[in-house]
Amino acid sequence: MTTINEVAERAGVSTATVSRVLNGKDTVDSELVARVLTAAEELGYRPNGPARNLRRQKTPVLALIISDVENPFFTAISRGVEDVAHSAGYSVVLCNSDDDPDKERSYVSVALQERVAGILLSPTGRTSGSELLSGSRIPFVALDRPLPDAGGDTVLVDTRSAAEQATRHLVERGYRRPGCITGPRGVPTAEERLDGYLRGLRAVGQHDSERLVRRCEFRAAGARRAAQELLDTEHPPDSLLVANNVMALGVMETLAEKGLRAGDDVGMVAFDDAPWAGLLDPPLSVVAQPAYDIGTVGAQLLLDRIGERRRGNTTTTLSARLIARASSHPG
Amino acid sequence: MTTINEVAERAGVSTATVSRVLNGKDTVDSELVARVLTAAEELGYRPNGPARNLRRQKTPVLALIISDVENPFFTAISRGVEDVAHSAGYSVVLCNSDDDPDKERSYVSVALQERVAGILLSPTGRTSGSELLSGSRIPFVALDRPLPDAGGDTVLVDTRSAAEQATRHLVERGYRRPGCITGPRGVPTAEERLDGYLRGLRAVGQHDSERLVRRCEFRAAGARRAAQELLDTEHPPDSLLVANNVMALGVMETLAEKGLRAGDDVGMVAFDDAPWAGLLDPPLSVVAQPAYDIGTVGAQLLLDRIGERRRGNTTTTLSARLIARASSHPG
């Protein structure tokens, strides 16, 4: 790897001048600029990032830690983040926590160690890396889920009222016993969606709902089992609110196995829209969260915080909207 | 940020000793080890990554450059890469080229500049960053698509014979005029799939196929238009081979708009399996590529190349398999 010294030597100038040229300082004679540029070109010179970052005491990189790359909700977020970050000259490192607090902690740790400029985190909700984060001076933003007790900005979706609305929608469409499949205990989004569901039921005068609720990981496999259990009970639900789109696929599989048809036999609304949601059999009613916007807003907040030395802790709440399709239409 | 000096001072030892302890050298008195450890703990010391990488002349990071984070095929690859990399102590930086040669080049450039340990690239196929890559000494592996003329290892899928097989499958199922929607000219995977399709047709004695082919970007929007055009011609195809799963969704939308049903009215096989493929209306026949394996194999090759100083250029070809569902069953 060629260094700035070799470029300087070849161009017959000092390293200082090379550095100035390469960083676009306009205080260099145009003659020298040319010499440096051609020398660098000929040598295929490429500045050493680590050295530069060390010297500058900062790295133009944002870390984005999400819980599932295979979930369209998070990939949409990541697009939002990337678009904003990229146009501000930052790279984005995408890390996959798998909803595992240990992995999350480990990624936060790496990010801090590499001295990234800022961190965007969709926390698992349990212990997580919050202590690490609040201990450091590196700016961070929590996405989708609040960070237990650390500071930082937060971008959320009002998922509670969306869940309530979806539940009432099911009842209005004629279903009488909506059930709910939500995420693990302690995960804020799981709790909120459950809470919204319960409120929705109360609002329409239903109360006995404990038996109609199941919790599982935010994955297809868990949701498949949960749906089986729920539908095998003595008084099964006649419709379901499902807490995310990956789980929804699991539930749909279970329905198919049982020869049941969503909508006609079991009403269904799931969180998150996806490109394929309208093409399923039947088309899936969803609560569409503004995932891309979560990303852009979060990234913008982070960049603000990096630039100035703002310290107040913002919370931004976006809202979701229900898209009713055939899966919430009784036969 | 606390430095190694402060730890050394607090522990009453030299920085050399601190460094040794933190890097697990066993040549340090256990008494000192303890002192250093507690000092580091109390100060919340975290080694400075850039400095460490500069000194060590390497960074424990792999760059993975793919063309679409929202495509399940690529996210599955990324999981494979991550699993292998992570268990070998490397972090993975995921970059999105959007199938844009400029973006790709720019990401390659950043990766080189940051002196990552290795690069996994799914090249756009056009100029791309191959010159940059072959100019550098950094090991790299091409995934899914070969790299124009650079060296490096390559992991491919035998997508040509898979396309041929899929085409013959359509004919065997009774479709008489299979058409093909493939990717942009010059993209290897697009060309191969088209080629396989043509071979398949010839194998069953069909030749007039030029008019049954459309090219577009590997996206839903392009595929939507392509399908419209194709179905609006005087002698439209009665079935389609579609080159990836994102395009398949676009085609399905078009069919729905036209009141056509896949399978019954227009046969369809698409590349890439996805969690939702079997739940569409109708269930989608697919050519399932071993995406996860592409990732693990590629990552392993890269790690090998990083470890030893192997220079031979490997090409690994994995095979795909057809999963026939209802969309390739005529009514």
Added chain:
DNA sequence: TTGTACGCGTTATCAC
């Protein structure tokens, strides 16, 4: 076993 001191490749602060 431990400490001193140098260098990794840059950028920024000085003098000139």
Added chain:
DNA sequence: GTGATAACGCGTACAA
């Protein structure tokens, strides 16, 4: 406008 030169934080020969 340009060039020495001193850091940035760490790892490691080398000396003790």
